[in-house]
Amino acid sequence: MAACWTQSGAIALACGRGLASFARREARALGYEVVRDDESSVEIHGTLRDAMRLNLWLRTAHRVLVPVARAEAKTIDHLFKHAAAVPWEEWLSPDSFFTVHGVVHNDTIRDTRLPMLRVKDAIADRLREVHGRRPDSGAGWHGASVFILWRERDLRLFIDTTGEPLSRRGYRQWPGAAPMQETLAAACVMASGWDWHAPFVVPMCGSGTPAIEAALIARHRAPSLRRDRFAFMALAGFDDPAGPDGSPADWWRAERTAAVAAERPDADVPPIIASDSSAEAVRHAHENARLAGVEGDIRFSVCDFTATPQPPGRGMVFLNPAYGERLGDVEALAPLYRRIGSFFKGLTDYRGAVLTASPRLAREIGLRAGKQFPFYNGPLECRLLVFYKT
Ligand SMILES: C[S@@+](CC[C@H](N)C(=O)[O-])C[C@H]1O[C@@H](n2cnc3c(N)ncnc32)[C@H](O)[C@@H]1O
Missing domain, CATH: 3.40.50.150 (Vaccinia Virus protein VP39)
Known part of the structure; x- marks a missing residue:
């Protein structure tokens, strides 16, 4: 089984402003201890299986993120250096598609698309070195997802297990004049x-x-029960043949079955x-x-x-x-x-x-x-x- 599925570590629940106290309440009700939180995120500990469950159940968070690096980065070259040092091969398969998105507030950056492009290059270079080939990349939520949070010198890189934000449950095909998220x-x-x-x-x-x-x-009802696409499904080894506990795809099916039974x-x-x-x-x-x-x-x-x-x-x-x-x-x-x-x-x-x-x-x-x-x-x-x- 790919290493990413067996590791345990920090998980960040990213929220819209004003919603973190509700995501904190939800995380606790799901049995997680909250390690820290601020206005727009809540941190807990867990595995990718926990990330799956959180994606299924959270009503007030936008994304479930797994931090993979935090460093001081003053310039775009620093960003590239730090991104190139992340063992992306543990998370991303050379055969899947990935997208890079994020939030950048850094005085040296005029075009906020540039950091996304440089992180994408760093990931592609690294996977080409390890596997001899690189995954496709671009815009869209149909593959794996990497999230950048770069505020002044504080650079954080995440595996985004969600993809399309959780606020888009998929039921609102008729938005009306002034819909709320x-x-x-x-x-x-x-x-x-x-x-x-x-x-x-x-x-x-x-x-x-x-x-x-x-x-x-x-x-x-788990609010995302009817969603059929999450970014964790494109992570390395999601469909790997089953180990003693089944494959991650089996775990996901079990989470959904348990959610239906809990209605x-x-x-x-x-x-x-x-x-x-x-x-x-x-x-x-x-x-x-x-x-x-x-x-x-x-x-x-x-x-x-x-x-x-x-x-x-x-x-x-x-x-x-x-x-x-x-x-x-x-x-x-x-x-x-x-x-x-x-x-x-x-x-x-x-x-x-x-x-x-x-x-x-x-x-x-x-x-x-x-x-x-x-x-x-x-x-x-x-x-x-x-x-x-x-
Ligand atoms: C801001 S929208 C509500 C948006 C809603 N929260 C959503 O997510 O789609 C306000 C609604 O109030 C309705 N409305 C305005 N005056 C009304 C009245 N006197 N009685 C009932 N509905 C009214 C409008 O037709 C409109 O659909």
């Missing part, structure tokens, strides 16, 4: 304080992302309601839910948010209204936010939560949030406001 939607559901036994109601559902993520959580039965899934005043949005949300395999867990309707059915008992209402990027839009949206405030005041057993990027519009709700979570919807700073006593 799947990872952010999952974090909002978690941060709202909803316990998955109670109803979860999503008026203004748009393309359905928060309702679908809530359904995946309520079902205890909750229909009777345990609480009502999840999604509505929107746009019939087209509801149609798209419905189609996305079908692709996510949770169509039967969500009840859809076309109506004003105030008319969304609320099953009796305790529950959570989550709203993601438009927030207006221009001043005129903000003025036009103020009455909608005031209506949200009145609607929340009328709730008796339900709690309310709102994700918005506009502090000005948030004030129009006219209620004091019990908790606030700073998030980013793409580059845009936003806040999840949770109202406990409405």
